[in-house]
Amino acid sequence: MRFPAEPFRIKVVEPLRYVSREERARLLAGAGLNIFQVPADSIYIDLLTDSGTSAMSDSQWAGLMVGDESYAGSRNFYNLERAVREITGYHRMIPTHQGRMAENLLFSTLVRPGQIVPNNSHFDTTRANVEAQGAEALDLVIDEGLDPTFDHPFKGNLDVAKLERLFETHGREKIPLVMITVTNNSGGGQPVSIANARAVREVCDRYGVPLFFDACRFAENCYFIQEREPGYASKSVREIARELFACAVGCTMSGKKDGLVNIGGFLAFNDDSLAERVTNLLLRIEGFPTYGGLAGRDLEGMARGLNEVLSEDYLAFRINQVRNLGAMLDQAGVPIVKPVGGHAVYIDARRFLPHIPQSQFPGQCLVVVLYRDYGIRAVEVGSLMFGHRDPQTGQDVFPKLDLVRLAIPRRVYTSEQMRYVAQSVIEIHRERDAMRGLRLEYEAPVLRHFTARLRELEPATVQT
Numbered sequence: 001m002r003f004p005a006e007p008f009r010i011k012v013v014e015p016l017r018y019v020s021r022e023e024r025a026r027l028l029a030g031a032g033l034n035i036f037q038v039p040a041d042s043i044y045i046d047l048l049t050d051s052g053t054s055a056m057s058d059s060q061w062a063g064l065m066v067g068d069e070s071y072a073g074s075r076n077f078y079n080l081e082r083a084v085r086e087i088t089g090y091h092r093m094i095p096t097h098q099g100r101m102a103e104n105l106l107f108s109t110l111v112r113p114g115q116i117v118p119n120n121s122h123f124d125t126t127r128a129n130v131e132a133q134g135a136e137a138l139d140l141v142i143d144e145g146l147d148p149t150f151d152h153p154f155k156g157n158l159d160v161a162k163l164e165r166l167f168e169t170h171g172r173e174k175i176p177l178v179m180i181t182v183t184n185n186s187g188g189g190q191p192v193s194i195a196n197a198r199a200v201r202e203v204c205d206r207y208g209v210p211l212f213f214d215a216c217r218f219a220e221n222c223y224f225i226q227e228r229e230p231g232y233a234s235k236s237v238r239e240i241a242r243e244l245f246a247c248a249v250g251c252t253m254s255g256k257k258d259g260l261v262n263i264g265g266f267l268a269f270n271d272d273s274l275a276e277r278v279t280n281l282l283l284r285i286e287g288f289p290t291y292g293g294l295a296g297r298d299l300e301g302m303a304r305g306l307n308e309v310l311s312e313d314y315l316a317f318r319i320n321q322v323r324n325l326g327a328m329l330d331q332a333g334v335p336i337v338k339p340v341g342g343h344a345v346y347i348d349a350r351r352f353l354p355h356i357p358q359s360q361f362p363g364q365c366l367v368v369v370l371y372r373d374y375g376i377r378a379v380e381v382g383s384l385m386f387g388h389r390d391p392q393t394g395q396d397v398f399p400k401l402d403l404v405r406l407a408i409p410r411r412v413y414t415s416e417q418m419r420y421v422a423q424s425v426i427e428i429h430r431e432r433d434a435m436r437g438l439r440l441e442y443e444a445p446v447l448r449h450f451t452a453r454l455r456e457l458e459p460a461t462v463q464t
């Protein structure tokens with residue numbers, strides 16, 4: 001039987017500070033209504049991200065003490081390399097300080113200006129790293145993946161017909177690699193099936209182009225495969241992971257998600273000549289190949305975390321905790337992306353706040369109230385994160401979806417705390433008609449959501 005509740009007990013606690021509503025309102029106003037700029041110790045429940053926020057196990061903490069900080073040949077590098085080989089089947093593992101450096105190294109090596117990199121959906125760092133090479137980051141997720149109400153077991157799948165057409169139109173010279181993000185974060189934490197990964201690989205092989213995974217949440221993806229894909233119910237998640245990774249030639253990885261660590265990442269594949277090119281760049285911008293940008297102890301924590309994350313008791317608890325939060329919201333009529341994904345519940349802000357147009361950032365409005373009134377930090381994944389002004393037309397361009405992500409850190413919050421989150425969102429939903437839109441006062445040229453400053457619109461200027 002799988003564990004019905006937390007498959008761990010708590011040995012160390014981190015006290016949370018209570019901050020009054022007045023104090024939260026003051027902090028938020030000073031931060032330009034940007035939740036990234038609020039000090040974390042003024043937050044009661046922090047659902048900004050599941051990235052780097054996991055609680056490490058006793059074994060991982062013990063692993064830090066056997067960190068070998070030798071400049072070259074640290075024993076922890078070999079432990080991590082072994083863990084990655086066993087799980088993925090890729091024999092070259094290049095450690096990096098986090099996922100975006102793995103992306104930078106891969107794209108700097110393989111991508112040229114004017115090329116196109118298709119993905120089911122690029123996450124923002126992936127997109128930024130593709131664009132930094134002067135290339136286009138193209139999202140090809142299946143149409144069902146863009147409809148927040150459509151129930152589909154593998155909404156993260158990449159549209160194989162669209163990929164075929166892309167190759168037919170542009171030829172293989174324009175497409176240096178194809179990526180699939182497992183699970184698909186920007187699309188709601190939705191999984192990708194093995195059948196889809198195989199079909200994409202088949203197209204890539206025909207055109208002689210490599211397929212890479214953005215594998216941050218591979219274990220959660222594999223749990224969904226076991227649960228939902230015909231033929232996989234009796235296979236272990238570990239076996240499924242091996243089969244999934246065999247569909248691609250390599251991966252980028254942020255260990256801050258399914259590596260169960262607070263910092264770390266890697267790039268892994270089997271191509272020795274690519275390893276040589278990447279390593280030359282790594283030496284210049286990140287570190288020596290046996291530590292990347294990390295301490296030996298960090299490598300050890302990630303080696304142990306990668307094995308722990310494949311525990312099926314852990315994964316059953318993890319996926320159910322996120323799913324239960326979604327169910328509480330759904331039952332109360334809060335519009336969420338369905339089915340609930342692996343690491344987060346996504347609220348559909350356009351349906352939650354239909355009276356606030358995308359130009360007034362409905363998702364960010366909800367983020368503001370969640371913190372100011374309830375001490376909960378969520379993140380907007382919508383018109384603030386992905387919207388921009390088209391330089392040619394001068395028009396504002398908005399993404400199809402305006403979502404608010406409640407990302408659940410791994411092994412951190414109790415079910416009671418999750419109930420508090422659900423009740424808070426439900427109360428806001430009841431009062432939603434009184435909420436007002438926002439105006440952007442400052443934006444940086446890239447990744448604007450980190451530093452943007454906003455202001456609440458006066459009631460008189462709200463459009464109806």
Ligand code: P61
Pocket residue numbers: 048049050051098099100101123124125126181185214216254255256264265379407447
């Ligand atoms: C997150 F607000 N994700 O979801 P790094 N690929 C994928 C990711 O989800 C991802 C990375 C690559 C984060 C952290 C984050 O604007 C933001 O180790 C599918 O963070 O470099 C990271 O991995 C990059 C949150 C990143 C953000 C950028 O919360």
